[in-house]
Amino acid sequence: MKFTPATLAGAYLVDVEPFEDERGLFARTWCRHEFAARGLSDELAQCNISLTRRRGTLRGMHYQAAPHTEDKLVRCTHGAIHDVIVDLRRDSPTFCRHFAADLSADSHRALYVPKGCAHGFQTLTDDTQVFYQMSAFYVPDAGRGVRWNDPRFGIAWPIADPILNARDAAYPDFDPDAA
Secondary structure: OEEEEOOOOOOEEEEOOOEEEOOEEEOOOOOHHHHHHOOOOOOOOEEEEEEEOOOOEEEEEEEEOOOOOOOEEEEEEEOEEEEEEEEOOOOOOOOOOEEEEEEEOOOOOEEEEOOOEEEEEEEOOOOEEEEEEEOOOOOHHHEEEOOOOOOOOOOOOOOOOOEOOHHHHHOOOOOOOOO
16 A cells, blocks of 8 residues: 555545456555554544435535544545545644545545544545545544534535535534634
8 A cells, every 4th residue: 555645644645556467456455554554543443334326415524522533544435526634633733724635436545534633525426435444433422523614624625516414514613712
């Protein structure tokens, strides 16, 4: 695997290094030793998938409050997404900044989201599936979110007027004093 630091502290793009032959390809997508060697979480508590039916749907911006924060490895396994993370860690040099990358099933690229960052994505195709690996178990009472278009973050979403569910549409602007 190839790890490329993102512009947010502790975040990485993770690309596979495929072995290809006449049958197709084989590539490692996660290795405890490779993650630990870079100081990244090598804990794997839970894996989830989401399937989003319509292009332009926006899911986010979600995070879990302390002490239930989680590292995530996010990969698009069908279709394509515009994936975004926002640094909500008060002590981080990239506090309140965001990083975005397009992930697709064809690229096999993943995004490592460190603890304390909000995460969300917008689907670029219909019938998009996303696979998540998390370092901590989901705790419903710790689930939080910030508004997807909070001007503080300046996120440029690729598709105007996204499809949102009621919960994501109702998240408040981020209050840095409460972080």
